[in-house]
Structures are given as C-alpha cells and as structure tokens.
Amino acid sequence: MSQEIWTDVLGYVRKNISEVEYHTWFAPVRPLGVQQGSLVLGVRNSFAQEWFRKHYLELLEDALRSMGAQAPQVSFQVLPAVQDAMMLPADPPPPRLTNGRASGRGGMPERTVVAPFENRKALNPKYIFENFVVGPNNNLAHAASLAVAESPGKAYNPLFIYGDVGLGKTHLMHAVGHYMSERYPDKRIEYVSTESFTNDLINAIREDKMTQFRNRYRSVDLLLVDDIQFLAGKERTQEEFFHTFNALYENHKQIILSSDRPPKDIQTLEGRLRSRFEWGLITDIQSPEFETRVAILKMNAEHHRMNIPQDVLELIARQVTSNIRELEGALMRVVAFASLNNVPFSRPVAAKALSNVFAPQEVKVEMADVLRAVAAQYNIPPEAIRGSGRVREVVTPRQVAMFLIRELTGHSLPEIGSFFGRDHSTVMHAIAKVNDQLGKDSEMTEAVAFLKRRLQGLEGEEISS
Numbered sequence: 001m002s003q004e005i006w007t008d009v010l011g012y013v014r015k016n017i018s019e020v021e022y023h024t025w026f027a028p029v030r031p032l033g034v035q036q037g038s039l040v041l042g043v044r045n046s047f048a049q050e051w052f053r054k055h056y057l058e059l060l061e062d063a064l065r066s067m068g069a070q071a072p073q074v075s076f077q078v079l080p081a082v083q084d085a086m087m088l089p090a091d092p093p094p095p096r097l098t099n100g101r102a103s104g105r106g107g108m109p110e111r112t113v114v115a116p117f118e119n120r121k122a123l124n125p126k127y128i129f130e131n132f133v134v135g136p137n138n139n140l141a142h143a144a145s146l147a148v149a150e151s152p153g154k155a156y157n158p159l160f161i162y163g164d165v166g167l168g169k170t171h172l173m174h175a176v177g178h179y180m181s182e183r184y185p186d187k188r189i190e191y192v193s194t195e196s197f198t199n200d201l202i203n204a205i206r207e208d209k210m211t212q213f214r215n216r217y218r219s220v221d222l223l224l225v226d227d228i229q230f231l232a233g234k235e236r237t238q239e240e241f242f243h244t245f246n247a248l249y250e251n252h253k254q255i256i257l258s259s260d261r262p263p264k265d266i267q268t269l270e271g272r273l274r275s276r277f278e279w280g281l282i283t284d285i286q287s288p289e290f291e292t293r294v295a296i297l298k299m300n301a302e303h304h305r306m307n308i309p310q311d312v313l314e315l316i317a318r319q320v321t322s323n324i325r326e327l328e329g330a331l332m333r334v335v336a337f338a339s340l341n342n343v344p345f346s347r348p349v350a351a352k353a354l355s356n357v358f359a360p361q362e363v364k365v366e367m368a369d370v371l372r373a374v375a376a377q378y379n380i381p382p383e384a385i386r387g388s389g390r391v392r393e394v395v396t397p398r399q400v401a402m403f404l405i406r407e408l409t410g411h412s413l414p415e416i417g418s419f420f421g422r423d424h425s426t427v428m429h430a431i432a433k434v435n436d437q438l439g440k441d442s443e444m445t446e447a448v449a450f451l452k453r454r455l456q457g458l459e460g461e462e463i464s465s
C-alpha cells in the first residue's frame with residue numbers, strides 16, 4: 001500500500017520541482033510504510049534525511065494533504081547500506097526470461113512472461129484469468145477468451161472483444177497470452193496497441209525495415225491488438241494489417257482484437273477488414289453490476305491484504321458504477337486516506353475520502369459502524385461487545401456503543417436492544433450511565449467525543465488516535 005501512496009506523492013512532487021531535483025533526491029527514496037498515520041520514507045544517509053526535513057517536508061505534506069490526509073505526517077529513516085541494496089527498485093523490474101508461475105507470496109497471483117521481441121510490450125502480470133471476476137456483464141467474453149486460450153486458432157478466430165473504457169478488455173487479452181505462454185512456452189505471443197502497430201509501421205517504412213516488420217508480426221502464434229478502432233482513417237496501416245491478418249489466419253494463428261465499439265460501427269474501416277473481423281466471434285463487455293463491482297473490490301482489497309468491511313466496499317461500489325479502473329482507483333483513495341489519517345475503515349471515512357472526486361454521498365451511520373469504531377477504540381473484538389461478558393472491559397464499551405447508536409442513528413431503544421441481544425431497559429440504563437459519566441470521567445468523555453467525530457466523517461481538523 002505504501003508503494004501506491006508513494007506513487008501518488010511522487011506524481012504531485014514531480015509537478016512542483018525540477019527534473020534534476022527529482023532525480024537527485026526523490027528517485028532514490030523508498031517508502032517503508034505508514035505507521036500511525038505517518039508516511040515513513042527510507043533515505044540513503046543522514047545528510048539526505050536533513051535535506052528532506054529542511055527543504056521538502058512541506059512539499060511532501062502538501063502532497064499528502066492533496067490525497068486527503070488531514071494532519072499529514074512524514075518521517076524519515078536512514079536505510080542501512082545492505083538493506084538499501086536489497087530494496088526493490090522503484091520502477092518495475094524488466095520482464096524475466098522465464099515462464100513464471102503464480103507467485104507464492106499470497107495476494108493476487110502474478111506471472112512473468114517470455115519476451116521474445118526487443119520492442120514487445122510485456123503482458124501485465126496482474127492480468128490473468130485467476131484475477132478476473134466473472135459476472136453477467138462479461139461472462140460471454142470471459143468464456144470465449146478461455147475457449148480461445150485452450151484451443152488457439154481453432155475455437156474462434158479472430159476473437160473480437162468490444163466495450164467501454166476500463167471494463168477489462170485488455171485484462172482478458174493478456175489473460176489469454178499468459179495462459180498460452182504457460183502451457184506452450186515456445187509459442188510466440190505479441191501484444192500491441194494499434195497505435196504502436198502504426199508507429200512500428202511508420203518507422204519500418206522510414207528505416208527501410210519492412211522485412212523485419214513483417215517477420216515480427218507474421219511469425220507469431222498469438223497476436224493481441226488493443227484499441228483496433230484507431231485503425232479508422234489510416235489507410236496504409238489498414239493495408240498492412242490486412243496482410244498481417246491474412247498471413248496469421250491462413251496459418252491458423254490466433255488473433256484477438258479489442259475495440260471500444262463493434263466492427264460495424266468503426267467508420268472508415270475498409271470493408272474487407274471489417275468482414276474479416278466478423279469472421280470469428282464478436283463479444284462485448286458491459287458495465288459491471290453492483291455485485292460484480294463489490295467482488296472486484298473485495299479481490300483487490302485481499303490483494304493488498306486489507307481487511308475492509310463489506311459495507312465499506314459496497315459504498316465504494318455504489319459510488320463508481322461503470323469504469324473498473326476508476327473503481328480500483330477509488331478503493332486506493334479510501335485505503336490511502338484511512339492509513340494516512342490513521343483511522344479504521346468505515347463508511348463515513350470512505351465517503352469523506354471520495355468526496356473530492358465524486359459527488360458527496362449522504363452517509364447514514366449504521367449500528368455496525370458504531371460497533372466497529374467502538375471496538376477499535378477500546379481494542380476489543382466487536383463480538384465481545386455484543387456478547388454476554390460482564391467484566392468492566394466490555395461493559396463500558398458496550399454502554400458507549402449503545403449511547404452513540406442512540407445519538408447518531410435513528411434506531412429505537414428496542415431495536416438497539418435487539419442488536420445487542422438485550423431488552424430496551426438495558427439500553428436505557430446504558431445511556432443514562434454514559435450521560436452520567438460524561439464530564440466526570442475524562443477518559444470516557446474524550447473517547448465519546450473522538451468516536452463521534454470519527455463516525456460523522458472526520459468533521460473538524462483534529463484527528464489523532
């Protein structure tokens with residue numbers, strides 16, 4: 001997670017300082033984590049540490065503020081030389097020349113893939129079938145991709161997947177590539193955007209390297225071409241692509257194309273290409289339903305080893321309804337916001353985290369929100385608060401929880417009672433007890449005030465733990 005936060009911070013920093021400064025000071029920094037709301041950065045030596053404190057602290061705090069941190073904190077640690085050498089580079093490592101397997105590190109499986117060509121765009125290791133959530137919106141495209149992966153060149157050729165931005169077309173294409181490269185390590189797989197195909201063609205013409213260009217594209221076993229709608233209006237590229245297509249097709253090599261619209265709607269696409277695109281199977285991906293969006297968020301949260309309550313995921317899923325890339329971005333915002341402010345995940349926190357980007361949502365506080373916040377505050381499990389224990393350590397939090405539920409939600413005494421498996425007179429007693437203590441017992445007074453702020457979406461500036 002700290003890596004994601006750091007990537008966002010770097011994006012902000014880069015816009016505010018010179019490239020030289022950036023490379024001198026920021027590129028070597030390693031994010032070490034978020035501890036009690038403070039972003040901990042690893043720097044090479046104490047000189048760098050001092051320099052950061054003097055010159056860049058404010059900038060870093062501004063960056064965190066832009067991500068929703070209310071009281072941003074940054075701290076530095078000098079990395080021991082050995083550890084420094086062992087740290088992963090900030091940029092992703094180049095593809096390894098092996099066929100990887102699902103990594104054993106838990107979380108979302110990843111793969112590394114053979115890179116047979118110099119300029120070849122590597123397949124994204126995250127885009128594998130195992131990480132693709134199937135729902136009614138994409139099950140046909142998923143099934144067709146799987147069929148193609150199992151019998152390349154035989155099932156459907158070409159496979160044409162279309163749909164709006166950020167709905168998983170590239171993910172599915174890469175998944176076929178991974179699947180094939182794992183089962184048939186010798187097969188050649190080429191993934192290319194239509195834009196790169198066009199640029200390669202232009203370069204090949206300019207540098208008189210058409211033979212290499214043709215060899216490259218016509219010798220593959222699987223050709224994946226993204227955003228084929230960009231062929232529209234490019235006659236020379238269409239001509240070349242037509243021949244590439246024919247060469248591969250005749251040799252029973254698999255072709256998968258993605259587009260934001262079906263072939264018939266791609267204007268100024270040559271008829272002979274359009275009809276070829278329609279030879280195989282045309283399948284679409286629609287926007288995901290609510291349940292699919294929640295499932296995707298859940299998988300992403302697990303990937304980051306974050307235990308995010310279901311109702312928080314549901315709130316995010318309600319906020320972002322179409323683009324899955326945006327859905328994932330929203331989740332990251334919530335995670336960054338909660339960790340930088342050192343607060344547990346709750347619906348009000350999520351609503352606050354997203355309020356700058358999306359239309360603010362009215363969030364009604366629910367009984368479960370209160371229970372969770374109280375449990376976190378007193379550091380005991382929520383089940384213990386709802387349980388039958390009578391020791392002070394659980395009775396006080398239980399009374400506080402009942403009190404806050406009554407204050408912050410519209411629930412009646414009997415409803416609160418049944419949530420705790422008790423009758424309404426117990427709730428009444430609890431509320432009276434807390435009212436009596438407020439003002440007298442400073443610990444409880446502070447806890448109640450803090451919990452109220454937290455549950456009402458971090459109103460005000462004071463956030464501490």
Ligand SMILES: Nc1ncnc2c1ncn2[C@@H]1O[C@H](COP(=O)(O)OP(=O)(O)OP(=O)(O)O)[C@@H](O)[C@H]1O
Nearest residue numbers: 131132133164165166167168169170171296324325
């Ligand atoms: N069904 C799904 N399950 C899990 N993750 C998904 C799913 N669909 C899409 N995603 C994720 O959403 C993000 C966007 O997907 P992808 O890049 O494949 O979209 P796209 O349709 O190719 O968009 P574009 O038209 O912008 O290229 C990726 O991170 C991808 O992993």
